[in-house]
Amino acid sequence: MDFLATDQWAGYVAAVYGISAVGLGGAVLVTLLGWYRAKARLAALEKRS
Amino acid sequence: MQFLFRYANPAQFMRLSDAALPLLVAATLLAFAVGLYLGLTVPPDYQQGDSVRIMFLHVPAATAATTVYGAIAVCSILSLVWRHPLSDTAARAAAPFGALFTALGLVTGAIWGKPMWGTYWVWDARLTSFLLLLFIYFGYMALWNAIEDEVKAARAAAILALVGAVNIPIIKFSVEWWNTLHQGESIVSGHLAPVFLAPLLVMMLAYLLLFATLWTVRIRTAILERRARSLMQGAA
Numbered sequence: 001m002d003f004l005a006t007d008q009w010a011g012y013v014a015a016v017y018g019i020s021a022v023g024l025g026g027a028v029l030v031t032l033l034g035w036y037r038a039k040a041r042l043a044a045l046e047k048r049s
Numbered sequence: 050m051q052f053l054f055r056y057a058n059p060a061q062f063m064r065l066s067d068a069a070l071p072l073l074v075a076a077t078l079l080a081f082a083v084g085l086y087l088g089l090t091v092p093p094d095y096q097q098g099d100s101v102r103i104m105f106l107h108v109p110a111a112t113a114a115t116t117v118y119g120a121i122a123v124c125s126i127l128s129l130v131w132r133h134p135l136s137d138t139a140a141r142a143a144a145p146f147g148a149l150f151t152a153l154g155l156v157t158g159a160i161w162g163k164p165m166w167g168t169y170w171v172w173d174a175r176l177t178s179f180l181l182l183l184f185i186y187f188g189y190m191a192l193w194n195a196i197e198d199e200v201k202a203a204r205a206a207a208i209l210a211l212v213g214a215v216n217i218p219i220i221k222f223s224v225e226w227w228n229t230l231h232q233g234e235s236i237v238s239g240h241l242a243p244v245f246l247a248p249l250l251v252m253m254l255a256y257l258l259l260f261a262t263l264w265t266v267r268i269r270t271a272i273l274e275r276r277a278r279s280l281m282q283g284a285a
Contacts, residue, residue, distance in 0.1 A: 007098040007099045008098070009098055012100055012164050013100060013102050015160050016102075016107070016157045016160050016161065017102075020106045020153055023149055023152070024149075024259065027145075027149055031263045031266050031267055032266070034267070035269065035270045035273075038274050038277065039273060042273045042274075042277045042280070045281065045284075046280065049280055
């Protein structure tokens with residue numbers, strides 16, 4: 001695993017990959033939660049009407 | 050133009066996006082897997098060492114940030130000129146992702162700047178115009194939430210989006226128009242070593258595919274929310 005043997009800038013590289021993973025992962029999570037919430041709400045309203 | 054109206058009304062959009070989403074998800078995952086593998090296994094740069102790997106996340110985030118704004122601007126034109134039924138929803142749905150990509154571009158750029166420039170931040174034209182893009186995104190989202198009447202909010206937000214679009218060419222050409230610490234364009238000009246080009250292009254594709262996927266889901270969510278609102282109004 002050559003790519004794990006980074007040089008003196010490993011901390012900067014790891015920080016960038018970590019922050020990007022959190023940011024993009026968070027966007028995926030929030031988007032999916034919003035979708036499932038909207039779907040459940042609409043289903044409940046349709047059932048009621 | 051007729052094509053846009055025929056295939057982008059809410060009902061058609063739900064049908065088409067239902068079929069397209071699995072393909073988009075698969076393409077996004079594949080592009081990220083290939084891009085990350087290439088980006089993490091490419092040899093270190095002779096000057097920047099391993100910090101060159103930051104480029105494979107910084108440049109795609111910055112490219113996605115301006116591309117998303119371009120998409121919002123196109124949707125705004127469609128809304129203002131042709132009153133396209135889905136364009137306001139699409140523009141509003143894209144904005145949070147644009148803001149996220151802009152923030153990621155700024156943060157990853159700042160972290161890359163420290164080992165390369167010796168500082169996290171300078172007020173040069175590229176960095177400042179990019180920071181302005183983040184504020185425009187915030188303003189755009191705030192405007193949508195500030196006006197209760199959705200038609201009026203859509204119109205005001207579309208005008209703001211088109212005014213703010215002036216900043217996009219400024220970001221693009223800032224490194225040519227002014228003396229900046231930020232490096233100039235290096236992909237089209239051929240200054241980037243070919244070994245770094247493939248991972249960079251794949252990661253740019255991955256970010257754009259991720260945006261397309263999330264944008265589609267968010268538009269679908271907005272359509273469901275609109276249906277729920279109209280059901281509630283009908284019941285009231």
